[in-house]
Amino acid sequence: MPELAEAALKTNAWACYDCGKCTATCPIPRIGGDYSPRKHVLAANLGHGDDLVKNGSLFSCLTCGMCDRRCPAQVGYTALVQKLRELSYREGVEPECPHGGALHSVMRMMATGGTQQDRLRWLSDDLNTDPKAGQVFYWTGCTMYYDAFFPDFEIRTLEGTRAAVRLLNQLGVEPVVSPDERCCGHDLLWNGDRKSFELLARHNIKLVTDSGAKLLVVSCAECLRTWNIDYEPFFESPPPRIMHITEYLSERMPELKLKENDGQKVTFQDPCRLGRHLGIYDPPRHVMKELPGVELVEMRRSGPGAMCCAGATWSNCDRFAKRIQVERLREARETGAEVLVTACPKCQVHFRCAMKDPKIGEEILIEMRDVAELVSDALA
Amino acid sequence: MTPTSQKKTPKRTPPNKKTKKAPAKASPKASDTWDPNIVVFACNWCSYAGADTAGVSRIQHQPHFRMIRVMCSGRIQPGFVLRAFEKGADGVLVSGCHFGDCHYIFGNERAVEQFEKTKNVVRLLGLEEERLRLEWISAAEGVRFAKVINEFTDQVRALGPSRLRPKRQTG
Known part of the structure; x- marks a missing residue:
């Protein structure tokens, strides 16, 4: 070969x-x-x-x-x-997907295109967005699909997406949130389907370029990695500035009006894409430390050594993945924190799934939230 | 409703060879009417047997579907249905035993949960919900099987080809 x-x-x-x-x-x-x-x-x-x-x-x-x-x-x-x-x-080798390949099918259908997705139903009236053009493009990722597909895990990844838009609005930004956004192709690329990935990459890059945005704000750590690293060869014109929501908030934190809080102990799960893949460790921590009343306690393994949520591409969930998740959740509980904060919707999906274990669920149960949700709750 | 006068039930036609030849022969006719590609998931104990009843009773119905037998409708997870759409199906029918009749007692209740999830995702994708249907058909209901198939085929035909059909595929 x-x-x-x-x-x-x-x-x-x-x-x-x-x-x-x-x-x-x-x-x-x-x-x-x-x-x-x-x-x-x-x-x-x-x-x-x-x-x-x-x-x-x-x-x-x-x-x-x-x-x-x-x-x-x-x-x-x-x-x-x-x-x-x-x-x-x-060679025709495909991963064993614990969800029967459903999510990969969804991504491939998005790559084929042809339909008008109904992906913006979550936008509530209090959020100001523009469907077409603007200076700032907010990349939602596929949280609406996760919430629709995992109703039994009681996940609310869309809350993080809403919170991010709310925060952008607070900072005087009316972001572009496009109904024509498609999956970034992260999972297809990591499962070897380069053809579909390229279709998605070209579509998405054109979408963002045509919007005239100078800045792309991304919530999902996987989308961010894809935009930053894997899309690079496909840009025909200079790419916009690409930032994670925590990087953006970290820069503009003093402009947010925050209220006093009774005190909440939180711990942070570094998503592997955000941390080890892109080296973004400080911005989410900086944002959380700025929140009044919020105390950040680190887990035994954090930052570059943080343990992964064991399921990056919907393809490798086995008994070892479950053990990794359970061990990680035990670490989170050991810190005494009330909330496990993440910056990637998939971490939420996978840990929530692990918490469903009927035998040890109680021991590892912990509330999970996105960083943006935490900040949005602290708004005055 | 225009049931075609085909004597065999479609699931009995040998796969591939015959089905591949068929469009070539029928091409002058096929050009004016479009026939949908429908995938039917049927449980082993009720719906598949219901289709069998329709077959042995020589009940006529439209033949534009491929049937996939599973042991229980509870097995039909979103991945099955979504993959069918991904590969170019124009409609997907999920069928199982009536409530209370499930061979595995509550498998069809699981089927409803799975179906709701699938429907949510299909809605998000922008595909018409009418392309997806859940029906309960017992082993004795040959007539009902034919009726459901005819209704569903007409419904999908009215919608036209799936817009998510991969471009390389035609017909």
Whole structure:
């Protein structure tokens, strides 16, 4: 496979000196799973592609990026997995999706296009937005789909989206919220379906470019990674400034009028896309520390070492993923915090799912909210 | 309603070879009327048997559907239906036992939950809700099976081809 050598070269895999830190630091073997990033890197380097690409083990990777951080030779294992999964997909290997591939189907249908989505029903009257053009584009992500698809988890990821628009309004911004937005393609790209991803990328880039926006504010950590890194080759004109909602709020925090609060202890789950993939650790913390009465306590593992919610692309939910989630939730409870705050809707979906465990649900139950919700609640 | 005069129930026609040849033969006729592609999910104990009853009783109905048998309607998760739409289905019918008749006691109650979720997502996608239908058909209801199929086929035909059909696919 000639692509294998190319992938190994591009992702620095050839620099691997077989130390095994990646496997030692990977959350899956740490929790008891039989998974080895090192084996994959070696196989790619040796050109033993056939088995590697066809046996489906590549889809077990959480793509959390922990190994990338720890690797002394700077091998980009996550990037290698992304490339190899494309080869797998070409061979007809697909991940086992715990939701029967429903969400991937939704994304592919968005890539095909042809219908007018009904995705803005959540916009309430108090929110001011523009459907077409403006200086600031607010990227909603697919929270409305998550809320529709997971009614049994009682998730309210749309609350975070509404809160973000409310905050932008408070700061005097009437953002563009487009009914023609489509999935960013993150999950399709990470599952090897590059063709559909490219369709989505071109559509979305055109949408944002045509709106004339100079600034793109994104709530979802995965969308942000996709816009920042994976869309880069598709921009024909200079891209707008792309910011996470917490980065934007962090810059303009003094302008918000906040009310006094009785005191609330919160802890923060660093989404892997926001943290390890993009290096954004401080803005969400800064925002929370500015809130009156809110005390931020860190979990044992936080920042660059934060544990992942174990389910980035709707494709690798197994007993190890569940164990990772349960362990993480126990860590969150240990801090004594009342609320577990995240900056990615998927973290919410996956942790809420883990809390549904009938035997240990009580032990790991904790309220979950988006950073934007927390700030929006503190508004005077 | 115009039931075509086909003697066999469609699920009995051998797959692929015959179905592939059919449009070529029927092309002069097929050009003036469009026939939808419908996927029918049927549970093993009631609806599939209901279709069988329609077949052995020689009850005529429109043949533009492919039937997929599952053990229980509760198995029909959103992924099944959405994948059918993704691959170009113009309509999807989910069918199972009447309440109280489920072979697995409450499988059809699960089916309703799954169906509601699916419907929410289909609505968000901008696809017409009329392309999706849930029906209870017992093993004895051959006549009802034919009626539901005819109604649904006409309903989908009136809507025209699914706008989410992948572009490479035609007909």
